Amino acid sequence: MDIEKYYDKIYRYCYYKVNSKPLAEDITQETFLRYIDSLQEAREPERYLYTIARNLCIDEYRKKKETELLDEGMIDGSDFENKALEKIRLEEAMKKLSDDESEIVQLRLLNEESYSEICKIMGISRFAAHRKLESAKKKLKRYLEKGEIV
């Protein structure tokens, strides 16, 4: 398996779940380690990687109730306030989504996975995936533009 190919995708996926750079990095690396240890070579590594990453993120949630800290990456920069506000709004908007919607947004919009891949990862039909994504996008846009959620 080409770790380089999946590293960033898994990292981004974890980042939105745990909302912390060091934690996302740790979980990403742990995901690959578990994958390498448990499986010789899967035909669809993405599916396994996302599943492992999701489970690890859930474990992390259980360990400590997430305190909403701003990421250290945001501290630098002149437009700190704007970025911070944008980040908070986006995170708020993501929190308003259901688990499935949030998951599909991360897979499709963030990691640009194909619909067929998303269907395999989430175990849903192509139609359901499309519907969920459209609904999630609508909610996100409305929240980000008008500050309200449907």
Added chain:
Amino acid sequence: MRDKELKKLLQDNVTPPDYLKKDSFIRGHRAKETPHVSTTRLILQQTGFIRKRVWVVSLLVMIFMVLFIVQEMRYPLNSGYTDDDRVLTVLKTASFFMPFISALGMIEAFKAQLHGVYELEQVTVISGKRALFARLAVVGIINFLPMMFISVLMRLTVGVEIVRGALVVLVPYLLTMVLCMEIERFEWARRSAFSFLIPVLLVTVLTHSEVGGMYFAELGVRALLIIFVALVAVQAFELKRFSNMEDFAWN
């Protein structure tokens, strides 16, 4: 807000991972992922890639030497052609073929470089240097056996000491090998396998010319042994340098 903008907003919101941490993790696990190929398996694998002509030439040289020695033994000794002359003729003939065999073997060992696919070989599951060393080992074995056969044959027939006979055939062989490795570094030499003829000609001329009133085949065991040890040391140094070059290329 358009989908594209939403996507960009989501993607920009992610702080990129620490590059060094990511890089060291990937490097560390790339090595673990690489399947291990044992040396024996690698040598056997590379044996299959050695072209038939290397085997055939080794066999032909062996046959030629047998016929030549038989012919020499039939030739009557007299005051004009003594036993020492016969020994010298046999040794000269045996050493004459060695640069050719050596160069042919080196062409085989360095074929990845000659065909411009060495960089590709470096990134396969076995490293380029391991593949090269395995090929050198195979070629060495293929060539070593006839050389030893010739040495024993010379001992049994014309009575040349085995060590001397072996050194007389080994020295030109090793010298050609070292020179081939040297010229292989030049871009022009890698363009054609015929460039390996340069070391062959050099060594042939050197071993068959009279230097200081003496021919190479006339040298004593001690002198031959010193040359041999020096060549082995140079060869080891060359191989080490070759091995380091790949590591430098990676880094």
